Amino acid sequence: MAHGGECVGRADDGRATFVAGGLPGETTQVVVTEARPRFQRGYAAGTIGAASPERVAATCQHFGAWPARGAAPGAWCGGCQWQHVAYDAQLGHKRSILRDALERIGGVGAPAVAATIGMPTPWGYRNKLRTRLVGGRPGLVAVDGRTLVRISACPIAVPALLAHVAAFEADLPDGTEVTFRIGERTGDALIVIDDREGVVGEIEVESEASIVIIGPEGEVSIAAGRSFYVEQLGGAAIGVPATAFFQVNTGMAERLAEVVQAALGPGSGRVVDAYCGIGTLTGAIAAVSDTVVAVDIDASAVAAAVANTGGLANVTLIEGDVAEALEEIGPGVNALVVDPPRGGLDAAAGAVVARMLPARIVYVSCEPTTLARDVRALGSIGYAHRSTQPLDMFPQTYHSESVTVLQHDASGLA
Ligand SMILES: C[S@@+](CC[C@H](N)C(=O)[O-])C[C@H]1O[C@@H](n2cnc3c(N)ncnc32)[C@H](O)[C@@H]1O
Incomplete structure (x- = not known):
């Protein structure tokens, strides 16, 4: 299963073929919708032989069923990609996709990627x-x-x-x-x-x-x-401004905060919560740190974060660009939590991190490919990949969330 939700197989002529609606282990007829010299793309039009035990009937009437979904792509909702995949299998694929990205793009040999934390009931979650x-x-x-x-x-x-x-x-x-x-x-x-x-x-x-x-x-x-x-x-009321980011899955946002807190561990010292949004992770980070400086560029999010973390004496909030704020914060940071948008760390932020060298980086990502790219770049300045914990923030879709721990043993700030 590839990142993007399609299954990758080989056609009779040996060409790599990306198959929407396909499942690993199945042999299927494919209606090709895009043919290139080195690969092609299409949708599963009929299984030859046994269907995969991972195959289930879609729940939503707007998802439809394969191959009808592929034959009339304007008629079916594109929000979910994996309603035909059993939930346990979805969790397994999200783990494999992350492992694959960290290996192939990130250059990490045999990366430690834990089993995906799933939802007990993977429906009715999108807020x-x-x-x-x-x-x-x-x-x-x-x-x-x-x-x-x-x-x-x-x-x-x-x-x-x-x-x-x-x-x-x-x-x-x-x-x-x-x-x-x-x-x-x-x-x-x-x-x-x-x-x-x-x-x-x-x-x-x-x-x-x-x-x-x-x-x-x-x-x-x-x-x-x-x-x-x-x-x-997490038992407290939080305000979410109209245009500010908040995870689309409230229950899993709580699990994410727990995982980030555990990734830091107690006695984390001086910590930066970069890309803090409305402060969803900040309280959990503050509970295991001496001080937290939290940064976000969105003024409405920072105003909400001030209110949402109100009363936490060890938290300081900064409205601004992460690279500029890190430059101001300077050296002496023990751990850096980053939760950037899909595009990952920009070059300016990467350059400041290379000068600051916090001992630990806890990288929260919603995009395996940019996570892996950044893990490679951080690896080139001495950070070792320790672990990745995937969480299923987006059941029934190929999207995944993960928390990666990177350690710099020579930074002197352990
Ligand atoms: C994926 S959200 C993470 C929010 C938060 N950690 C949470 O768990 O809700 C990414 C955040 O990065 C912020 N952001 C994007 N580019 C930024 C930049 N260059 N500097 C600072 N913050 C930025 C956005 O405003 C957004 O709140």
Whole structure:
């Protein structure tokens, strides 16, 4: 199974073939949709011989079934890729994909990658759905990446969130992006209408949720309620501003904080929480550190992090670019936690890390390929890969989250 969700096989002529809807061990007929001299791409059109024991029937009506999903890619929702894969097998594939990336891209020999921490019930978890309007109603992007599919079900979404999506109707242009967010434990919902094009005039929406509009300059105006929602995380109430990052899976966000805390260990000394967002990990880090400096570039996230970590005397928050903040913080950092966006560490951040050389780096990643690239770069300045713990933040999709521990034994800051 490859990163991206397709299965990799060999065609009769020996060409590598990426097969959507395929499963390891199966022999299948493939409808080829893209042919190149060295590889081809397509979808599974019929198993020859026995189906894999990993194969299950999809739960969602908008996922459909193979090969119908491949034959009409504009008709089926593209949000999930793996509803045809048994859940235990999904967890195994996420582990293998990470191990493979760390080996091939990261240059780590036999990397220690633990079994993926999964969800007890891998459904009803998504606290955020980004939709685009079609005929005034929310739609999700189809398998073809273009067409919008109107949905009446989404078994991976928090049910109360789906109720807000289903009830939404507005006289707004087709393609308008409307994001629905909810506190899974509080039921507090927020609808974010993206009007960066400046085309939304007066809006009339009947909803019990808060509604905000993001204007052409990124400014947030409140149409109803307030500009954030409240969630319960680790037993405490946290505020999540309209455009700030928060993990889409509240329960697994709690597990992630536990894993990061364990990766640091007690007595971690002086720690930097880089890319801290609304401070979701900061409290867990502070509990095992002398001091924590937490940094994020998003002003609304930092303001929320100040409130969300309120009362923790050993936490300092900085609004700004990670590379610049690390430069200011200077040497003497024992451990650095990084949780960058999908693109991983940028060159400027990497250069400052090379000068600071914290003994331990705890790298939280949602993208195995950029994690592996950065592990290779950090390896070239003396960091050894110690462990990677995958967590299933995104069941039924190929996406994965992981926590990697890197150690620099010569840094003198153990
Ligand atoms: C994957 S989120 C992690 C948030 C947080 N650790 C959490 O668990 O919720 C990445 C964060 O990086 C921030 N970010 C992106 N580029 C940045 C930069 N150059 N400097 C500082 N923060 C940045 C974003 O605002 C976002 O909050």
